[in-house]
Amino acid sequence: MYSLPSLAAPCKVLEFDKDKCVGCNACVNTCPCDVMIPNPEPGEEPIVLYAEECWFCGGCVEECPHKALTLVPPAKQRLSTIWVRKSTGKEYRMGMKDPLPPNTRKPSGRT
Amino acid sequence: MNWHTYVNKTGKVPKWPYPVNYGKENIITSDVLIVGGGVAGCRAAIAARQRGVSVVVADRGFSKRSGSGGAGVDHWHGAVKNPCSKVTPKMYSEAAMETTDGYTNGLARYIIGSEGWDALQEVEEWGVQIRDLDDEFKGSIFRDDETKLMFAYDIENKHCLRIYGYNIKPVVDAKMRELGCEVYDRVCVTGLLTEDGRPGARVVGAVGVNDRTGEFYIFKAKAVVVSTGHTNRLFNFAPEMTESQSMTNLNQTSMGHVIGWRAGAELIMMEQSGPNVLSGMGYAPYSTGNDDNTYQGSRIVDKDGREVHYADAEGNLIYDEEGIFKSSEEGSFVIGHGIALDHGIMPKYKISGTDPDLWSKVQSGEYQMPFYTDFPGMSDTSRDIIFQLMLAHEGKCRVPIYENLTKWGFDPAQDMLQYPVSDYGKLPLNCSWCGTDKTPDNWRGGEGGFLTDWRLQTTLPGLFAAGCGPLPSQGCHGESQTAGRYSGRQAAVFAEAHDALEPSRAQIEREKARCYAPVSTEGGDIGWKELNYAVARLMQDYCGEYKTEHTLDMGIRRLKDLWDTEGQRMYAGNPHELVRAIESLSLIELGLAHLEASKARKSSCPILGFSRVDYPEVSDDWHCWVAVSQDEGGVKARKVPVDYYLQGEYSGDLEENYRKYAELEGK
Numbered sequence: 074m075y076s077l078p079s080l081a082a083p084c085k086v087l088e089f090d091k092d093k094c095v096g097c098n099a100c101v102n103t104c105p106c107d108v109m110i111p112n113p114e115p116g117e118e119p120i121v122l123y124a125e126e127c128w129f130c131g132g133c134v135e136e137c138p139h140k141a142l143t144l145v146p147p148a149k150q151r152l153s154t155i156w157v158r159k160s161t162g163k164e165y166r167m168g169m170k171d172p173l174p175p176n177t178r179k180p181s182g183r184t
Numbered sequence: 185m186n187w188h189t190y191v192n193k194t195g196k197v198p199k200w201p202y203p204v205n206y207g208k209e210n211i212i213t214s215d216v217l218i219v220g221g222g223v224a225g226c227r228a229a230i231a232a233r234q235r236g237v238s239v240v241v242a243d244r245g246f247s248k249r250s251g252s253g254g255a256g257v258d259h260w261h262g263a264v265k266n267p268c269s270k271v272t273p274k275m276y277s278e279a280a281m282e283t284t285d286g287y288t289n290g291l292a293r294y295i296i297g298s299e300g301w302d303a304l305q306e307v308e309e310w311g312v313q314i315r316d317l318d319d320e321f322k323g324s325i326f327r328d329d330e331t332k333l334m335f336a337y338d339i340e341n342k343h344c345l346r347i348y349g350y351n352i353k354p355v356v357d358a359k360m361r362e363l364g365c366e367v368y369d370r371v372c373v374t375g376l377l378t379e380d381g382r383p384g385a386r387v388v389g390a391v392g393v394n395d396r397t398g399e400f401y402i403f404k405a406k407a408v409v410v411s412t413g414h415t416n417r418l419f420n421f422a423p424e425m426t427e428s429q430s431m432t433n434l435n436q437t438s439m440g441h442v443i444g445w446r447a448g449a450e451l452i453m454m455e456q457s458g459p460n461v462l463s464g465m466g467y468a469p470y471s472t473g474n475d476d477n478t479y480q481g482s483r484i485v486d487k488d489g490r491e492v493h494y495a496d497a498e499g500n501l502i503y504d505e506e507g508i509f510k511s512s513e514e515g516s517f518v519i520g521h522g523i524a525l526d527h528g529i530m531p532k533y534k535i536s537g538t539d540p541d542l543w544s545k546v547q548s549g550e551y552q553m554p555f556y557t558d559f560p561g562m563s564d565t566s567r568d569i570i571f572q573l574m575l576a577h578e579g580k581c582r583v584p585i586y587e588n589l590t591k592w593g594f595d596p597a598q599d600m601l602q603y604p605v606s607d608y609g610k611l612p613l614n615c616s617w618c619g620t621d622k623t624p625d626n627w628r629g630g631e632g633g634f635l636t637d638w639r640l641q642t643t644l645p646g647l648f649a650a651g652c653g654p655l656p657s658q659g660c661h662g663e664s665q666t667a668g669r670y671s672g673r674q675a676a677v678f679a680e681a682h683d684a685l686e687p688s689r690a691q692i693e694r695e696k697a698r699c700y701a702p703v704s705t706e707g708g709d710i711g712w713k714e715l716n717y718a719v720a721r722l723m724q725d726y727c728g729e730y731k732t733e734h735t736l737d738m739g740i741r742r743l744k745d746l747w748d749t750e751g752q753r754m755y756a757g758n759p760h761e762l763v764r765a766i767e768s769l770s771l772i773e774l775g776l777a778h779l780e781a782s783k784a785r786k787s788s789c790p791i792l793g794f795s796r797v798d799y800p801e802v803s804d805d806w807h808c809w810v811a812v813s814q815d816e817g818g819v820k821a822r823k824v825p826v827d828y829y830l831q832g833e834y835s836g837d838l839e840e841n842y843r844k845y846a847e848l849e850g851k
Contacts, residue, residue, distance in 0.1 A: 118185055127428075131255065180350075
């Protein structure tokens with residue numbers, strides 16, 4: 074066990090898919106705020122060093138050539154984005170247990 | 185993985201991954217230097233390059249994604265010359281002047297109105313979709329079926345366009361690089377260089393520090409465009425809480441204002457202030473039920489499905505969808521949100537809102553909390569234009585909102601999105617994610633910036649302003665792109681007409697010593713965050729709602745004390761922290777500019793959100809701009825007529841001035 078400062082909040086702003094991330098650091102070099110640094114171990118996923126400087130623009134997610142990244146909203150925001158299915162009255166939220174299947178409809182536009 | 189995981193897993197602290205060379209000099213020469221690679225800066229770079237001059241861009245982040253506009257946009261203000269628009273540049277500009285009693289940037293608005301449609305057509309040419317090419321919204325009230333353009337806020341006057349802009353920054357960035365503009369990413373410009381190092385003299389370059397390597401950059405240029413962002417770090421600071429909900433990131437520190445202030449430029453409107461709406465315990469932008477801005481026109485229902493009606497600016501309830509997108513006054517138009525004109529806006533230009541009696545109807549039990557955006561209760565086209573188009577393309581929406589919501593199963597055809605419960609004391613509902621009653625009242629600076637002429641040249645020869653930071657009272661994505669494009673053109677014309685001047689080595693040395701103090705001081709124990717919190721504390725205390733000559737002087741003294749004491753004990757463990765420390769120190773200078781401007785205006789001014797306890801009256805003698813600047817002798821302030829751009833050397837006619845100065849030949 075190490076002596077470490079408390080986890081900064083938000084604790085985890087990005088989820089890396091280990092099966093897809095090849096450690097190319099495209100995300101590191103996209104981030105305008107330099108939130109991440111490359112992992113000293115080549116090929117490994119980057120290290121999120123300054124999570125509290127992430128402003129959640131999603132640029133890193135869009136630039137990832139391997140679609141390995143997910144942007145994780147802070148818990149306070151997962152809990153404040155709530156919806157109700159009109160037909161059943163049931164409540165849902167981002168980050169819920171037993172979620173609904175994804176809605177796969179694409180955004181409008183050709184891009 | 186996060187840092188803790190890495191350390192726990194490997195038992196090692198990762199070494200700084202980039203080679204560090206504090207103070208190593210890189211000298212870069214160009215005709216035009218652009219400070220800040222956001223949308224305004226990129227457009228300035230492109231416009232200057234297209235005139236044939238060499239262009240260098242210094243960007244604090246990574247220009248493909250940096251700046252407020254780097255995260256996308258769903259509607260474009262100021263393209264009033266689009267073929268469907270019934271608004272003219274004159275109407276656009278004069279409406280802004282009328283609704284603010286003159287306290288607006290009438291000349292920038294005229295330029296934007298004149299060229300906004302050109303600027304938008306160019307991004308279309310480069311690869312941004314601005315029309316409903318696949319006829320998805322054919323026949324809807326928002327669309328012109330001939331041009332396939334779609335409109336926001338006002339479907340009668342059709343001057344504000346809905347666009348598919350989630351990729352707009354990568355597209356503009358690619359164009360800038362393709363044209364041969366030389367881009368220096370990760371370089372924070374920290375100071376301007378002036379002729380002979382004198383304040384108030386011609387600008388001949390700038391210096392900066394790289395936030396990965398710590399190296400020093402000396403940019404020499406014939407003309408400089410400052411296109412940095414507006415800060416949210418001056419009056420408030422709590423990045424752990426606020427970054428996920430902010431529409432500006434931590435890189436935006438109004439550094440352009442600070443370097444201009446230090447170089448002796450005149451700033452106006454710096455005393456403007458207002459309650460902060462994006463602070464504390466807010467919500468992610470657009471992440472909650474809403475009826476405003478991007479959600480304008482969405483159906484609203486209460487807990488039991490009872491519909492909440494919109495109301496026009498006079499409070500008359502609206503029962504049809506078309507009525508939501510019209511002015512309450514025949515012959516007028518809706519200005520719309522986001523272009524620094526919301527405060528105290530005149531009813532005839534105001535956007536519709538929700539039932540003004542909603543709160544009393546909640547108290548009487550007529551409506552039950554919470555409220556919902558009833559997407560399923562809307563027509564397919566009205567729902568899709570908001571969710572599939574605007575919420576998929578607006579800034580900070582594609583990934584954090586559209587992709588995250590749909591990944592977790594949200595389907596607007598079936599699901600209603602809940603409004604926060606915490607805001608009901610502030611009904612009508614409006615922009616629900618912007619702020620909450622649970623946040624303590626606090627204040628922020630306004631939209632002040634550089635005093636410019638019709639060329640958007642500041643009072644320093646060779647320094648041009650662009651974007652919603654440096655240009656006072658200008659705002660939003662489209663306006664910034666358009667004004668940036670104009671400033672770049674003007675900077676190129678200036679560079680063509682002037683010789684390069686060698687910067688003063690003494691000034692470079694002064695700037696360099698200041699930049700590297702946090703890594704050359706023994707025993708530094710004040711980190712950038714600690715200093716930033718202290719600045720925000722002082723600004724809330726001494727530049728808030730209650731100001732007197734005496735308390736403003738106290739604020740000035742304490743900021744200077746902070747600079748002289750804690751500011752001289754800064755700690756930075758690596759180049760990233762060094763640049764953040766330089767930014768935090770620069771906020772002291774920015775705060776001084778706010779306090780000095782507040783001290784200079786001896787009259788309260790509600791339209792600027794400016795109140796003086798010792799000068800409560802709104803005096804006609806002070807219906808003017810207060811231009812503040814500093815030189816070796818101290819701070820200077822002078823009165824400037826609010827419509828200075830229609831007086832003196834200028835014609836009283838907007839179009840005549842525009843034609844004279846716009847450099848349209850050879851465009």
